Amino acid sequence: MATAPQFQVRADYDAHGITVYQAYPAAIADAALRAGRFVAPFSFGRMTWIKPSFLWLMHRSNWARKPGQERILAVRITRAGWEEALARAVLxxxxxxxxxxxxxxxxxxxERSARGAALNHYSIQVGIGRDLIRTFADEWTTGITDxxxxxxxxxxxxxxxxxxRAxxxxxxxxxxxxxxALEDRLGRC
Structure with a gap:
């Protein structure tokens, strides 16, 4: 029986978009949900990390219990935007x-299990830098769900x-x- 590659992007996606996850304090989450996109107090002056792995973000945010990460947002972005970000990425x-x-x-x-244990394969984390953050927020993002x-x-x-049940x-x-070309660029096995 063949084993799965250690480095694969696993995500919730369809033909048009991919869902990534982020954790924020209430002020940022509420403003984004009201506007349907990221607006102040979201920072456009610093890198923002997006994660297609739900369980990795649950590990990182301690299931929405870590201070400043009490709100979990599903951010729907275009596949074109996702792949553009990966094409511009540096490991x-x-x-x-x-x-x-x-x-x-x-x-x-x-990658993490539901209980937070490290698994034997890896999850990708993508940091969108200041030069691209407006494009992420205004052009790639098509929906935000709490x-x-x-x-x-x-x-x-x-x-x-x-x-x-969980x-x-x-x-x-x-x-x-x-x-x-993106697989090669990202160093996947």
Whole structure:
């Protein structure tokens, strides 16, 4: 039986878009949800990290319990925007000189289980830099949804020993078919 590659983009996507996840404090989440796009107090002057892995963000935000990450947003972006970001990306392992001028940073971190354990394959994290952040917010983003109630319910189920019920609340993710040039660029196996 063949094993899956360690470095694959897994995501919830369709022919037009891909869903990425971010965690924010209430002020940023509420403003974005009201406007249907990112607006102040969202910072357009710093890198923002997007993650297509729901469980990796749950690990990072402690299921919406980490201070400043109490709201979980599903951000729908165009596939063209996603692939443009990846085409402009530099791997964080490339070193400081390569990263200094990069519009986008990419790093691979161990994927996580629902309980936060590191798995034997990796999840991609994409950092959109200041030079591209307006494009991300104004052109690529097509919708923003608040997943916080679902996240809190799933966390309670997991904590209560009902992981199977919690899994039904998780977004579906499958391998995202990257063009071969992007696979090579991102150092996937």
């Amino acid at each position: 964080t392992t490339s070193g400081p000189d390569a990263l200094a001028g990069a519009a986008v940073h990419v790093q691979w971190d161990p 997943l916080t109630p679902r996240v809190l319910k799933a966390a309670a189920l997991i904590q209560g020993g009902q992981a199977a 899994r039904r609340l998780l977004p579906p993710e499958r391998v995202y078919p990257l063009p071969a």
